[in-house]
Amino acid sequence: MKKTHVSGTQDSSANRADLMIDVDKSYLAYSLPVPRPFMHFRSGHFPAGTTTQRHHHSIVAMHGSLQGPLTLQTSTGRHALDAGDFCILAPGVDHCWSNAGTHTAATVSFLIDTDRPGRWPVSSGIAEACRELNQLVQGIHYLNSAGDPDLQHAFWQIADQLTVERPWKKLGVAGRLWTFLGLVLERLSPDLINAREHGVAQQIRRLLLSRVNDRLTIAEVAESVHVSATCAKEVFRATFGCGIMSYFNELKIWQAKRLLCDPSLTIDQVSSKLGFSSPTYFSQTFRKHTGETPSEFRK
Known part of the structure; x- marks a missing residue:
């Protein structure tokens, strides 16, 4: 050659x-x-x-x-x-x-x-x-x-x-x-733009699933998938019909329900494991999504 x-x-x-x-x-x-x-x-x-x-x-x-x-x-x-x-x-x-x-x-x-x-x-x-x-x-x-x-x-x-x-x-x-x-x-x-937006939204969803026990911000999520915070919020809502943090909290509540079934864990410990900033905020979020407090759910 x-x-x-x-x-x-x-x-x-x-x-x-x-x-x-x-x-x-x-x-x-x-x-x-x-x-x-x-x-x-x-x-x-x-x-x-x-x-x-x-x-x-x-x-x-x-x-x-x-x-x-x-x-x-x-x-x-x-x-x-x-x-x-x-x-x-x-x-x-x-x-x-x-x-x-x-x-x-x-x-x-x-x-x-x-x-x-x-x-x-x-x-x-x-x-x-x-x-x-x-x-x-x-x-x-x-x-x-x-x-x-x-x-x-x-x-x-x-x-x-x-x-x-x-x-x-x-x-x-x-x-x-x-x-x-x-x-x-x-x-x-x-349809390149739509395909890319869908791909970014799926990447965000996978990230939230894998880090359900962590505390994440929109900025951190956006940085992880290499887009701006505004883009991350827009494409996620367009794909899943809700905000990133709303979806993330929903995942955390499902995980909380599982953890609350373990009597060896206190509510404060469940809150800490799931990355909530305080037990009070955890209880407020849990009640917003389920209609009852963590204590009522546990009973």
């Missing part, structure tokens, strides 16, 4: 520095066989000073950065990709890669033959996903997995599948590729 396309013969140090970036020293580091519609599941390495030849793919391509920075150059300009960034290219988009950094950059990539998805049952949804991909992918789409935990996890899972020394089972590889592509389709969908 090593090719050199340096032009010019002047010997000045300035010209030599300009030409260093024109040497294609890229090479294929990893490759795994994958079922259709996926093709060429690979990782490429781009040493410092590399610029690849301009090329294009006849089918949809996904290129992601495992270790950057790496610059994608197209007819519409240049875009820097760092670790976790990736792009989806429509068929026929001319592009090349350049690494102006001081360390070797690495990518993960695969192609998707949407016109020939392979022999899958209709119920699998694969042919439908390929048709949707054809409609949504026009030109170049840049995505960043940072701040999107589900997408970030899926991206690094496919990277792990490819780069481990011990090959994974074929089913695991294909399954993770489809998980990743399914999330990408959601992010490219015209």
